[in-house]
Amino acid sequence: MNSEDEKKESGGRSQKRIEEALKAFQDVGAEDSPFDKLFPGLKSHYQSLEEPEKEGLFKGLIEQLEVKKAEIDPLAKALLACQQDDPRWASLLADFRNRVYSPRLNLFRKISRSPGGLRFLLDFRGDLLSIRRHSRLDLDPLDSDIVFLLEMLFQEGFIYLEEITLDSAYKQIELIKNRDLIHPMASIEEMGQRLGKDRRCFALYHRLLPYEPIVFIEVALTEGLVRDISQIMAGAGGRKARVDTAIFYSINNTQNGLAGLGLGKTLIGRVVDYVRNENEKIKNFATLSPIPGFWRRYLRPLLEEGDENFSLKSTDVISFFSKKGKGKIMERAGEEEREPLHFNRALLSILSDESWAREEELKNILRSPLIKIAYHYLANEKNRRDKPLNPVAGFHLGNGATISERNINFLANPSSRGLKESCGIMANYIYSSNWLSQARRSLRWFDRVEMRGLFGRKA
Incomplete structure (x- = not known):
C-alpha cells in the first residue's frame, strides 16, 4: 500500500470515528432516550477523538443538531403577518420561541444533570475554545449554547466563596498549591507561607464540584503599591500597622471551559467587598501581574x-x-x-x-x-x-x-x-474605588454568591 492509499484509509477511519461520535450525541439527545445507558458510550467516543476529529464533530453538531427551516417557516410567516395588538400575537410568539429552542441546548442540559456531566461539559468547552482559536469554521453557535447553560449553572445559588486558611483541609490547600500556574510552588510549605494575616487566599466553588476550586485568588495586604514580586514571595509576616492596599498577585482559573463567564470578575469583586469590610483602612486594590507572551x-x-x-x-x-x-x-x-x-x-x-x-x-x-x-x-x-x-x-x-x-x-x-x-x-492593574459598585451593577447575581468558611480576623 502506497502513502496515498494509507492517507485515504486513515482519513476514512477518522471520518468513521467522527460519525460514530456524532450519532452518540444524537442518540443521547433524542427524546425519551435511556440516558444512563447511552452517556458512558458518548464519553468514550468523544474521548477517543483526536483534535482534528473533534473539530469535525463540532461542525457536525452545528449542522445536524439544529432547528430545520421547514419546521419554523409556516409559524414565522404567521408571526410576520400578525399585528402586535392581535390577540394571537403572544401565543404565536411563545410557540415560535419553543420551536427555535436549540436541540443542542436540550442535549447539553441532559448531560449536565448526570453524575460527571458537568465535568464533561467543561472539558468539552475547553476543547472547543482551544480549537476555535485556529479554526476556519464558525463554531460560535455551538459555544453559545454551552455558554447559555453554563451561565445558569454558575450563577446564583450554585457558586460560593470560601477562604483558604491554615485551618482549611489539607486537600484544599494542596489543590490550590498544585493549581497555581502563575507562581508555582515546589512544596506545601510554600503554600503555607502564602496564608496568614497579611497573605490571603480565596476560592470560588460550585456545588456540583465541591472539592475543586473553579477559580482562586491570592492576596497580599501591604502598605502602598507593591512593584516587585520578591516583596510578596518573602512570605506572610506580622500585619503592618499601616496596611492600606490589597494586591492580587495570583489569579488562576482551573477550568478552561469557564473562560469568559465573568467568574474571575465575581471573585475579585467579592474579595474586594470582604477585605474592605474586614479592614476599613484598606482603600486601594491593584494587581501585580505577569505579562505572559511579551x-x-x-x-x-x-x-x-x-x-x-x-x-x-x-x-x-x-x-x-x-x-x-x-x-x-x-x-x-x-x-x-x-x-x-x-x-x-x-x-x-x-x-x-x-x-x-x-x-x-x-x-x-x-x-x-x-x-x-x-x-x-x-x-x-x-x-x-x-x-x-x-x-x-x-x-x-x-x-x-x-x-x-x-x-x-x-x-x-x-x-x-x-x-x-x-x-x-x-x-499593576488598578481597580478604582468605585469599581465595586460598577461590578455590582454589571453582575446582577453578584450579591447572592454565598460566603463560607470566612474566619473573622481583627483588623
Missing part, C-alpha cells in the same frame, strides 16, 4: 522582523532608545551599522542571554525602552476580536481595571521564568 510571542518576533500581526513594527523598536543607548547596544553586540535591522539583531542577541539582567549598564539602557514597549503591548496591541492581545490585560481591562505606563515595573520578576516570560517586567 518576550516569546511579541518582542522577540518583532526583533526577528515578524511584525505582520502587530501595530508596532520592527523598524519602530529602535525609536524607543536614546542615541547613547543605541550606540551601547550596538557596541555590546559587536554590530557596526546602525540601521534598524542591525539594531534589532543586536538587541535580540542581548535579550536572549539572561545575564543582561545582572549588568547595571545594560539595565539602565533597557529600563525606559522596555517599559514603553511593554505598555504599548498591553494597551494598544489587539487580537482579531479587537481585544487586548495579552490575555491577562484582556482579563483585567475587560473587568474595568486600568493600566498606565507608570505602573509597568521593570525587572519586577528577575527569575529565569520571569525573564523568559516578559524580560522580568510585571504590571
Whole structure:
C-alpha cells in the first residue's frame, strides 16, 4: 500500500470515528432516550477523538443538531403577518420561541444533570475554545449554547466563596498549591507561607464540584503599591500597622471551559467587598501581574522582523532608545551599522542571554525602552476580536481595571521564568474605588454568591 492509499484509509477511519461520535450525541439527545445507558458510550467516543476529529464533530453538531427551516417557516410567516395588538400575537410568539429552542441546548442540559456531566461539559468547552482559536469554521453557535447553560449553572445559588486558611483541609490547600500556574510552588510549605494575616487566599466553588476550586485568588495586604514580586514571595509576616492596599498577585482559573463567564470578575469583586469590610483602612486594590507572551510571542518576533500581526513594527523598536543607548547596544553586540535591522539583531542577541539582567549598564539602557514597549503591548496591541492581545490585560481591562505606563515595573520578576516570560517586567492593574459598585451593577447575581468558611480576623 502506497502513502496515498494509507492517507485515504486513515482519513476514512477518522471520518468513521467522527460519525460514530456524532450519532452518540444524537442518540443521547433524542427524546425519551435511556440516558444512563447511552452517556458512558458518548464519553468514550468523544474521548477517543483526536483534535482534528473533534473539530469535525463540532461542525457536525452545528449542522445536524439544529432547528430545520421547514419546521419554523409556516409559524414565522404567521408571526410576520400578525399585528402586535392581535390577540394571537403572544401565543404565536411563545410557540415560535419553543420551536427555535436549540436541540443542542436540550442535549447539553441532559448531560449536565448526570453524575460527571458537568465535568464533561467543561472539558468539552475547553476543547472547543482551544480549537476555535485556529479554526476556519464558525463554531460560535455551538459555544453559545454551552455558554447559555453554563451561565445558569454558575450563577446564583450554585457558586460560593470560601477562604483558604491554615485551618482549611489539607486537600484544599494542596489543590490550590498544585493549581497555581502563575507562581508555582515546589512544596506545601510554600503554600503555607502564602496564608496568614497579611497573605490571603480565596476560592470560588460550585456545588456540583465541591472539592475543586473553579477559580482562586491570592492576596497580599501591604502598605502602598507593591512593584516587585520578591516583596510578596518573602512570605506572610506580622500585619503592618499601616496596611492600606490589597494586591492580587495570583489569579488562576482551573477550568478552561469557564473562560469568559465573568467568574474571575465575581471573585475579585467579592474579595474586594470582604477585605474592605474586614479592614476599613484598606482603600486601594491593584494587581501585580505577569505579562505572559511579551518576550516569546511579541518582542522577540518583532526583533526577528515578524511584525505582520502587530501595530508596532520592527523598524519602530529602535525609536524607543536614546542615541547613547543605541550606540551601547550596538557596541555590546559587536554590530557596526546602525540601521534598524542591525539594531534589532543586536538587541535580540542581548535579550536572549539572561545575564543582561545582572549588568547595571545594560539595565539602565533597557529600563525606559522596555517599559514603553511593554505598555504599548498591553494597551494598544489587539487580537482579531479587537481585544487586548495579552490575555491577562484582556482579563483585567475587560473587568474595568486600568493600566498606565507608570505602573509597568521593570525587572519586577528577575527569575529565569520571569525573564523568559516578559524580560522580568510585571504590571499593576488598578481597580478604582468605585469599581465595586460598577461590578455590582454589571453582575446582577453578584450579591447572592454565598460566603463560607470566612474566619473573622481583627483588623
